[in-house]
Amino acid sequence: MVWCNKGVVILCVLFLFLQCTSGQVVGQLLNKLACVEQEVCGACLAAASHCRWCADPYFSAATPRCNDYDSLVSAGCGQGMIQVPEPAVWRELESRPLQDMRGDDPVVQIQPQRVRLSLKPRETRKIKFTYRPARNYPLDLYYLMDLTWSMRDDKQTLVSLRDDLPNMLRNLTDNFRLGFGSFADKPVMPFISTDASRLANPCAAEGEACQPTYSFRHHLSLTTQVNDFIEHIKNSSVTANLDNAESQLDALVQAVTCGGRIGWAEKSRKIVILLSDGLMHTAGDGKLGGAIQRNDEQCHLDENGYYNLAGTYDYPSVAQIYRLLEAYKVNVIFAVTESVKGHYDQLHKILEDFTYIARLESDSSNILKLVKTGYENIISVVNFKDDAGSGPIKVKYFTDCGIKGGSMVESNRCSGVEFGMTLNFEVHLTLGSCVEFVKSKQTILIKESQLGQDRLTLEVDLQCGCDCQSAAQGALAQACPNNSYLMCGICQCKKGWSGPTCSCSEGDEAASAALSAQCRAPSTPAAPAGLRALPCTGAGDCVCGKCQCDAGYSGKYCQCKDCEISRETGLQCGGAGRGACACGVCACAAGWAGAACDCTEETDACVAPGGDGGVCSGHGDCVCGKCECSKSDGVSYTGEFCEACVDCEAANPLCVHAEPCVACYLEGNCTDVCVTSRANYTVVELVDNIMQRSASPIGTARCILRREESGLQCEYQYTYTAGTKSMVHMDIALMSRECSKPITAQILSTGLVIMGCVIAIGIIMIIAVKVSQVYADRRAYAKFAAETERSMMMMNQRQQNPLYKSPISEFKLPEDYPRNMND
CATH class of the missing domain: 2.60.40.1510 (ntegrin, alpha v. Chain A, domain 3)
Structure with missing residues (x-):
């Protein structure tokens, strides 16, 4: 462990070099720094792809065991003892x-x-x-029916579906089985009446006979015999309870967990269709009747199929139902009446992954439709x-x-x-x-x-460790202190122990305090004076002479901040293959750059298909694998490869390259024309897909292809985008298709239409004039006839001879003639 302090000195020297060396040297130093600060083999190989570990027990303690391969060999580590990362599997x-x-x-x-x-x-x-x-996947459908008094008519509806039910199910799958169970409520107060006559016949108040109240009863195990299913429903009897809430959840637990009795197949789609017109009791309600034990989520059916511990265990909670449906992979279709559907809609929000809610008619007449719709809804979700x-x-x-x-x-x-x-x-x-x-x-x-x-x-x-356990043998292993073992050439403390001799328990605070000096960074320019006095540089806790760094810090003395996270990968320095973290600075691998090594230096992705125009078509710079277009001479370039501009006279080169592929796609005879030496074209037709057409990238360059089809002149508009593949990949999307007749045909058609319109208008005008004349003549004749008739009537009234003329003459002065007022 002597080399550790020297290693820190090396780190400090490296930091000084970083201030005054060229970019290439800085990268080399960062690569070395990413390795030398590691103290165990596993952490060494995980630090960076170029890091290697010397497992030779006799290796010089003055040189870091974690280094690049050349440095270890030159320091005297045997090549056979150098640990390298395992090959990918x-x-x-x-x-x-x-x-x-x-x-x-x-x-x-x-x-x-x-x-x-x-x-x-x-x-x-x-x-x-x-x-x-898969088609015809096996279906196990278990009918779980509310057989309280209010559902008595619904039972008869199911019986009447003897022929329609199997036909409907065969439209869904040929492999189906049916089972039947029923539920009511816990047979304890306050859910039922304890009057002796009401216990034996809960329907006595209605003047009818029915069976005693029960929580759940299993009637028929899953079978392919539809007639048996119908007969069991027909022979079942209703019962009654006092409130409008039943034991649906009790019944669900038994139906799901009693797989042996119900007959669930190992490989089948398991669906329970629950029919009810009432609310449901949940956890806590059972305590009112003395069922104080938490539901144990186990099967408790007696030999007659009754749930025999309903008075002992409380109703299950919704959370318990969720866990059981998820564990046993059972879906539930709740077919309920309109009056309680809102209650079950709230339940569906919690059990959305496993339930479907449907409105049941008051007499269950739409049950087949609900089963079909519910089944299709369930299988439509993956x-x-x-x-x-x-x-x-x-x-x-x-x-x-x-x-x-x-x-x-x-x-x-x-x-x-x-x-x-x-x-x-x-x-x-x-x-x-x-x-x-x-x-x-x-x-x-x-x-x-x-x-x-x-x-x-x-x-x-x-692959977090090393394969060098074989070195932990012989006298060298015996030389390690207590609470340690020889691992990859060094004595490594066992878990829970630390310190130079692995004698400090991590729970021993007194020993930890005595070793706190080992957690202080040495006096170097890399460690600011205000932080040197603090154990672990103030960014961690000193435990047995070893720093346990806070989140976001690393290094022997927690002196290094974590490196930047790549937005693309979500990993420090872009992850393995892109770079390594060297005390807060990313040492990027060849071909990568940027603070988080998320910027590729390759320019292949910036070269348009065909490669005629060079990087970014000569109109921009390749930055992080994408073109940043420039503006020159007042012309702005756009597109994936800066290949297009609004004011340019030349055609878009990518449109020219893509036209043969679009044409052969439309003709359906593409061979190798869509794969060139530099590009692979893929055509996707979005002409009829309005949603995807509206979602096309804004500003995407559009191309136009005109061709003749069946005597029509058709115009196709398409866009292109660059994909991320080994070679430049172009995705072509056909966006619209408009066809019209050729120009000569359009002119001829237009001329004929105009001539026809002129002739038609002339004929209409002639007919209009003729009609107007006839109408005027008839009107004048009618007026003359009316005047003649009126004169004849006046003469008849006066009884005058039509040849008689009156001798009286009458004269009138004009209105403007001057008159003498005395006259």
């Missing part, structure tokens, strides 16, 4: 093809089924798998979960939800899934850091939450 252990239900052949809905892989600290691995819902829990491995899911050509989005849930759809998933496993620097394994099960029978098993090797 990736192997598909089981990958049976997807298969629907066929006879006795096993159903396969997920592929692959078992994968073994390895993870190093700050590393992310991607595992792809597919999921396809939701994957894992048991990684709070372990060191973090799991993320990405999926396309079966959309052809769709992009992968972060989600573990898909809705609207139909039979025949293949869903593509990606699981991202990330090991941020090692909890302990020892080799270990972790098995992660990824299961579909609705069924849980098809699963992907991931066997993960956590």
Whole structure:
């Protein structure tokens, strides 16, 4: 352990060098610094990809055991004793093809089924798998019916469905089984009357006979015989209770947990359809009747199928129901009347993953429709979960939800899934850091939450330790002090012990105080005077002479802050392969730059397909793998590769490159035309997908392709975007299609239409004039006839001879003639 203080001196010297050396030297020093501060083999190999550990027990204590390979060899470490990181592991252990239900052949809905892989600290691995819902997957449907007095008519409705029920179920799957159970309420006060006559016949007040009240009764185990199912419903008897709340949850616990009696198959979709018109009792209500013990979530059915401990155990809580439905992979369709549906809607918010709420008619006449709708709703949701829990491995899911050509989005849930759809998933496993620097394994099960029978098993090797236990043998191992062991060439304290001789228990405060001097940084320019006096630089606790740093700090004396987190990967310095953290500063690997090593220095992604225009088409700079377009001579360039501009006369070069691929796609005869020496084109048609068309990137460059189809001149508009693949990948999206007749045909058609319109207008005008004339003649004739008739009537009234003329003449002066007022 003598070399540790010298190592700190080396760190300080390195910090001084950082102030006055060139960028290349700075990078080399940071790479070395990332290694030399590590004190154990596992932490050394995890620090950076270039770090190596010397496991030679005779290695000089004056030189750090954690260093790069060349430095260790030059310092005298035997090459056979240099520990190197283990090679990556990736192997598909089981990958049976997807298969629907066929006879006795096993159903396969997920592929692959078992994968073994390895993870190093700050590393992310991607595992792809597919999921396809199998046709004719076995269905176990258990009818759980409220048989209290108010539901007596509903029982007869089910009996009348003797022929319709099996036909409806066969439309869903050919492999189905039916079972039947019923529930009422706990047979204790205050839920029932304790009057002797009412105990034997709870329906006495209604003038009818019924069986005594019970909490739950199992009538018929799951069977393929529909007639047996109908007969058991027909022969069942109703009962009664006092309140409008029943023991639905008691019945659910027994129906779910009594798998042997109910007959649930190991591989089947398990659905309970619960019919009721009442509210439900929950945990705490049973204590009113003396059922004070917490529900034990176990099966308690007697030989007649009755729940015989209803008076002992309280009603279960909603949380207990959730755990049971999740553990046994059972879904529940609550078919309830309108009056209580709101109550069950609140329950569905808690049990959303396993329940479906439907409105039941008062006589259950729509029960078949509810079963069909509920079943389709349940199978249309695919939701994957894992048991990684709070372990060191973090799991993320990405999926396309079966959309052809769709992009992968972060989600573990898909809705609207139909039979025949293949869903593509990606699981991202990330090991941020090692909890302990020892080799270990972790098995992660990824299961579909609705069924849980098809699963992907991931066997993960956590490469956090070293393979140098063989060095812990012989006299050297005996030389280590008590509470320690020889590991990879050094004496390493056992867990719970610390100090130079591993004699300090981490719970011994007095010993910790005595060793506090070892937690103070030496007097160097790298340690400010105000912090040198503080143990662990004021950023941690000194335990047995060793610093336990606060979150965000690291180093022997907690003198280093954590490095920046990459936004892309969520890991320090971008994770393994991009960079390593050297006392608060990222030492980036070749090809990466930036404060968090999240900026690639490669320019291949900035070269347009064809490569004719160079990096960013010569109109911009490649920054972090993306083009930043420039503005020159008043012209602004845009596009993925700065290849387009509004004021440019030349055609967009990417449109020219993409046209042959779009044309062959439309003709359906693509061969190798869509794969050039520098680009791989993929065409996706979004012409009819309004939602995706509206979601196209704003500002994306648009291209136009004009072609003749069936005598029509068609214009296609499409966009292109660059993908992230090994070679430049271009995704082409057809956005719109508009077809019209050629220009000559349009002119001819337009001329004919105009001529026709002129002729038609002329004919209409001639007809209008003729009609107007006829109308005027008829009006004048009618007026003449009327005047003649009026004159004849006046003469007839006076009885005058039509040849008679009056001898009286009458004259009138004009109105403006001057008159003498005396006249």
